[in-house]
Amino acid sequence: MKKFGSSALDRRAFLRGVATAGFAAATSAAFAQQSDIGEILAAPRRGNWDDQFDARSSNKGKVASFQPIASPETASFIESAINTYSQIVSNGGWPRVDATVKLQLGVIDPSVAAMRKRLMIAGDLSESAGLSNSFDTYVDAAVKRFQARHGLPADGVMGEYSLAAMNVPADIRLNQLQTNLERVRTLATTDQGGRYVMVNIPAAQLEAVEGARVVQRHTAIVGKIDRQTPILDSKIHEVILNPYWTAPKSIIQKDIIPLMRKDPTYLERNKIRLFDERTREEIAPETVDWSTEDAMKLMFRQDPGKINAMSSTKINFPNAFAVYMHDTPQQGVFNKLMRFESSGCVRVQNVRDLNVWLLRDTAGWDRQTMEATIKTGVNTPIQVTDPVPLHFVYVTAWSTGDGVVHLRDDIYERDGQAALSIGTNT
Template sequence: MKYFIILLLGILLMQCRQRHNKTLPDTLPRDSTITRQNAYSELFLDSAGMEAFLREEVENDSTKIYIRNFYNSRNYSFAWFNKDGLTVQAEGFWNLYDQYIKNTNDSAVYYRNLHQAMNRLMYEDSLYETPADVLANTELRLTRHFLYYVKAVYGPKANPEVMRWHIPKRKLNARVLLDSFISLQKQEWKPLSERFYQLRNAVIKYRRIQEKGGWMIIAPPTEKIRKGNRNKLIPALKKRLSAIDAYSPSDTTDLYNDSLLTAIKMLQQQFGLPPSNHIDAALIKELNVPVEERLKQMLINLERMKWMPPQPENCITVNIPEYRLRVYENGNEVLGMNVVVGKTANRTVIFSDELEFIVFSPYWNIPRSIIRREIYPAMNRSTSYLQRNNMEVIGYYSDSLPIVRQRPGWGNALGDVKFIFPNSYNIYFHDTPAKALFGRHKRAFSHGCIRLQQPFELAKYLLRNNPDWPEKAIRKAMNSGTEKWVRISRPLPVFITYFTSWADDRGMVYFTEDIYGHDKKLEEHLFE
């Protein structure tokens, strides 16, 4: 029922993609098949009047063409009004816009004259007292304002590539949007992912907390507080938790009881802290981060969510600062595991690709940079280094640096299996002999590739429909000592992402450390 909203969104997003292109979009021909008998609205614009509006009130040439194309495709029939007044779509858009203004106080999209006109039309039923030229002007201003609104609210404010984000940006096609939107009945209009709206709702909630003065600072405990203890800090802690609806405001005692234990475990999940039954300084430190800083963190990640293309129902995702991999099937998480990612000096790249191969008992073809920095100096220090580490020289680079690989089997840095999604960054998933690292809270230790806590489980999942690869065959191949490549039947999309804040469908908000400093860089682009 919102045909033109979807069309306008598609037009705007095409505009965003072409903003660096000096070539203006083509002008569409006027669709003369639309008549007063079959038009969406009985009201029609005067083409000369529209051109005057574009000359006087629209500066950007591309925007002029997009508005002109929108009305050419409708043969100049109104989009926001019919003979009875505002259309359902107009009221829906205005309510959406009005709610956004109330929740964010974003003055960038506030247009006072249009706001006053719309309030009269919506609440005073003044359509029949409105002159035709004023009505036409309001129609065109609504169209222009919708374009500005969508660009401000749903469009990116920073260039992802400058932010080292190499996942292709979201691309929305007007025709695809129209097809998907026509199938909707009463669902809410959501041009971005559900994760975006979950986090945006959290932003609204935290802004209300900010408007009330934020939350109180809790003194850090001098020792761990355990269940059953009484402590003078606990009433303040309970009050703080009730501010974010994480605890009942009726309990103000100083006792660490079962209810508080449940809340503490939830908080540890939210902040990515190791699970425990006690209250310590690390937890209080996270709780004492000012609401203003949490809001910035959430807004930074809302920006990233605007960049994300639609996530397929079947895919693998890795969230680098969360140190977590998830496998989705039909939109549901079916496998999750901890991972080790690149250390600060060897950051894991943010990108997407498709997983195509499993390599059992792999060789490790050591990157040239690692040979230069680590392997070659070690070879010079000890003639037995290669033998002791199950390595061999298989050639030389043009500068006489040796080409070194590690044989399959004991001590191999890739463990017993690796998973290839071919890419120019030489990033892949793999097993590891250093299992103890998965027990660490912070797990940025690799040279850039992603080490898996449960590689066998991932291999078993990827080969689940292949009768040649039962569990026994997988284990045998992993321990054979002979490299074997297996192509999976259907390549699986992989997204290596970087989110330091997100929310779930319960309204629970999560925060992680900005391990690579990407938040700080994006903050400089988003906030003055």
């Protein structure tokens, strides 16, 4: 999303200037500028640009959309995508891209021609761009569009994950769309209410929907393959600012006890206190025999604060899986490509924006009040006046219209196609 292409912009600016003045009145300085630009564009490292400077024409519709996944329109768009992909399959699918070099802007390689064809067939690149071996600005824009549709960093560089996604055969993508059509149809026929929250697990993304429109979209961290985030329907009834965090038994056994054996100050430094689970009396860490597993009988509770595992927020909703949504002090995790590393709960990026939306109708809790409360560090449970419907769903393929088909890895292997879980094995 941050590539250059400044020479193309310079070229367009120059041509606009020439048009204003008129070619007949162009000065020698202007011709010198044109010559300089010609040299830049002809430089070997720039690849074969021909006279195609405006890569915007390869963008066949925006990828970003306010269209909710759980809607009748999305189901209809998937049906249209299935028709398109059926035709692609009947025509022989798309070519495999076998790259021996890193494919990125400026590269000239025979594999680029195959990639151009692949992008054209899927609708990411205009056929007018041609089938040359040059990775030019047209291809750069098309690759970024492809990456955005697949939930990949849209940097225009064909790395390991981008190539893997590109080389999933067309017939498997068609089956993926057919499988997910039934899932989306079920969601679309369910009365979601005027506003709701939906977490799409394979996309590791959260949508806050109101009036049949996505008003907020948040990057999320969801469960590991061996600790999966469950599919569920519930209602968000509570937002806790400055929450306490109680360590699960698995973390106590595998992490905290070994750490205490090495560093007896670990609990104190991390503001974790011990309590008798039955009497709720606080226990001094120095009274515990850390060479044994006796600590497993105790409750480990971390005080609110910036280093708390849930940071500023915990969002509660009734469910049989003891999962919740929350903030995290480790914001860098949201930049990761594979965001499947929780123990089943859902971490939400920019969760305070979601808090404001959830508590909009709860008297006395505007953004300013919430921020002031968080600064106090005091544990503050807030009951949501009108509980907001919540859905954890599993959708790996959908369409938002205009030929834009979104595809994700089948991280939990529920689509029945081994090739779709490739991101988990890379």
